[in-house]
Amino acid sequence: MTVSNAARGVGTNWAGTYTFTAKRLHYPRTLDEVREIVSRSPRVRALGTRHSFNDGADNDGDLVSLADLELDPVIDPAASTVTVAAGIRYGVLASYLQQNGYALHNMGSLPHISVAGAVSTGTHGSGDTSGNLSTAVSGLEIVSGRGAVISVTRDDRDFEGMVVGLGALGIVTRVTLDLQPSFDMRQDLYDDLPWDTLLGDVAAVTSSAYSVSLFTNWLGESLERVWMKTKLERGEPSTMPEVLFGAHRSSIEREADYDNITVRGGVPGPWSERLPHFRLDATPSHGDEIQTEYFIDRSNAVDALGALRAMGEQIAPHLRVAELRTVASDSLWMSPAYGRDTLGIAFTWKNEPDAVARLATLIEAALAAYDPRPHWGKLFAMDAAAVAPKYERLADFGALADRLDPDRQFRNEYLERVLGI
Ligand SMILES: Cc1cc2nc3c(=O)[nH]c(=O)nc-3n(C[C@H](O)[C@H](O)[C@H](O)COP(=O)(O)OP(=O)(O)OC[C@H]3O[C@@H](n4cnc5c(N)ncnc54)[C@H](O)[C@@H]3O)c2cc1C
Structure with missing residues (x-):
């Protein structure tokens, strides 16, 4: 595992328009290393490829990038799914799937973004009958509060609350996505x-x-x-x-x-x-x-x-x-x-x-x-007063976050300002 040089700080988002305030950026290679970081950090959040334009990923403590997490994509032909390390970029995954005869239903305009970062914010492409990228998620592995590992699939009760998770529920380490034949x-x-x-x-x-x-x-x-x-x-x-x-x-x-x-x-x-x-x-x-x-x-x-x-x-x-x-x-x-x-x-x-x-x-x-x-x-x-009425399941989402993250390790200023949780 490597940790960024704290003296230089974590740096900026991709566009250079936001400077992160977090003190450290970790690059764990294994699930256990992610658990270890979460177990000892009071303030911790996942960072994707930094393509967002706001402070959503930030905090004043530790950030975790999954870019080095060791896991090759695993295709399940019977279920027509692929399971990937959360930090993989869509473009890398897409060419792997194409080589193996499979496709995703859609992609955003840029292939540079991480799968977990994109699905956590509801990133979308276009198409009247095409859901956003999050709708292809059929399973998640999350390192949640105090380092607990949870795995969920579409059959789980709160699954629909977990996919567009805004980083509030923990660090997504694996994502399973629906596939279709290549086209x-x-x-x-x-x-x-x-x-x-x-x-x-x-x-x-x-x-x-x-x-x-x-x-x-x-x-x-x-x-x-x-x-x-x-x-x-x-x-x-x-x-x-x-x-x-x-x-x-x-x-x-x-x-x-x-x-x-x-x-x-x-x-x-x-x-x-x-x-x-x-x-x-x-x-x-x-x-x-x-x-x-x-x-x-x-x-x-x-x-x-x-x-x-x-x-x-x-x-x-x-x-x-x-x-x-x-x-x-x-x-x-x-x-x-x-x-x-x-x-x-x-x-x-x-x-x-x-x-x-x-x-x-x-x-x-x-x-x-x-x-x-x-x-x-x-x-x-x-702000939260304006956003809250637009999301009828927001209270359920807040309750889910409280349950999975009892010590509020993943909360940040953005979640408070925008969702009031
Ligand atoms: C040039 C450009 C073009 C874009 N085009 C589109 C587009 O076509 N469609 C669209 O909808 N959006 C688009 N976006 C926005 C972009 O897709 C989203 O901001 C997306 O969330 C960025 O993903 P990321 O991997 O960079 O995540 P980050 O920006 O690093 O993080 C975003 C959020 O996800 C959380 N997160 C990241 N990784 C994890 C993880 N492993 N576990 C839990 N939470 C995590 C972070 O904590 C943060 O809250 C574009 C952005 C740029 C810069």
Whole structure:
């Protein structure tokens, strides 16, 4: 086991926009080493690959990274599942699964994130009938309060409360995920989708491929780009039109400038290299950025998008890009898609903390009528008083955390501020 140099501190999140206050960062190699750290630390939390934009993972004591945990993925062909060490990155897992003839149902835009860090915050890709990444979890091993090890599966009573756990229940050491047979996909990019066409029938657009992402700067009469990921039936020829919903094939399908994104232009390829937007071997997104994201019931899409378009002139100067994606409803207590088919409205901002904080408050006010839930891993202004009414199982989640973590070893300022637990 290695421990980071305390004198240098733990460092920052991936974007460099948040500096951790924790004193030590541990890299255990075995389950027993994780238990040992938890047994002796009064303040301890898991750290994933640091791709969140807030203080969710932080505390004033010990952080534990599972990046070095020794465990090769174990595929169970009969159950169609894979069990992995919690710190494995999605991109590494995806290529392993592809080589073995299996697939995950979806991935986030970046393959760089850890499995446990992603499922703990309800990270999602896109697709009208596709749940977020947490919905693929069928089993967890957690080192909980005082170093106790618990293993749970979907049959356990509180399982649905444990998956989107926000690190509050302990350190997830193993995750079991549902698999399906490997499949091929193609990606096609289109430019200038008229807002009127989208708002005329949002579902027609978002259901027109396995995964649809819509990019906008909130100005003008068209959205800048549509990104479609289509599942291919083996052996079947596949074509996509030059014009789709009034949008035209994008010129960036051919430009080498966009080399951090996965292969587009309709070229067939494995799911593992088409579902993520970004390539594992390149820097995703921009790097120098802040992200915020809100989830609303899809039935409110037209009105909520209208409210945001009305703020276009305020938003655009500070924005890099906004992305709209769909997520299927689920029953995980703390999932942002709990109980409702969801539209995710994500903002990638320039690294301008003051402007982003101001705009987050304004956007939350503009969306208030549509009951927005924040992305747990991104920046938001809402506090526990605003968040609590949005999660009907929050009290159960708090009780679960009290039971598994009687000494409050995993609690931090974020959980108190945002959930009041
Ligand atoms: C460029 C970029 C693109 C992104 N794209 C998307 C996207 O497409 N969709 C989306 O939904 N989000 C997206 N995000 C947000 C990101 O997916 C989430 O913030 C995710 O939680 C990051 O995972 P991580 O491994 O970095 O976890 P961290 O940020 O390190 O930790 C997140 C939380 O998980 C907890 N945690 C981590 N590991 C464990 C563990 N082993 N046991 C218990 N708790 C644990 C931490 O304590 C913390 O509370 C993006 C972020 C970036 C920077």
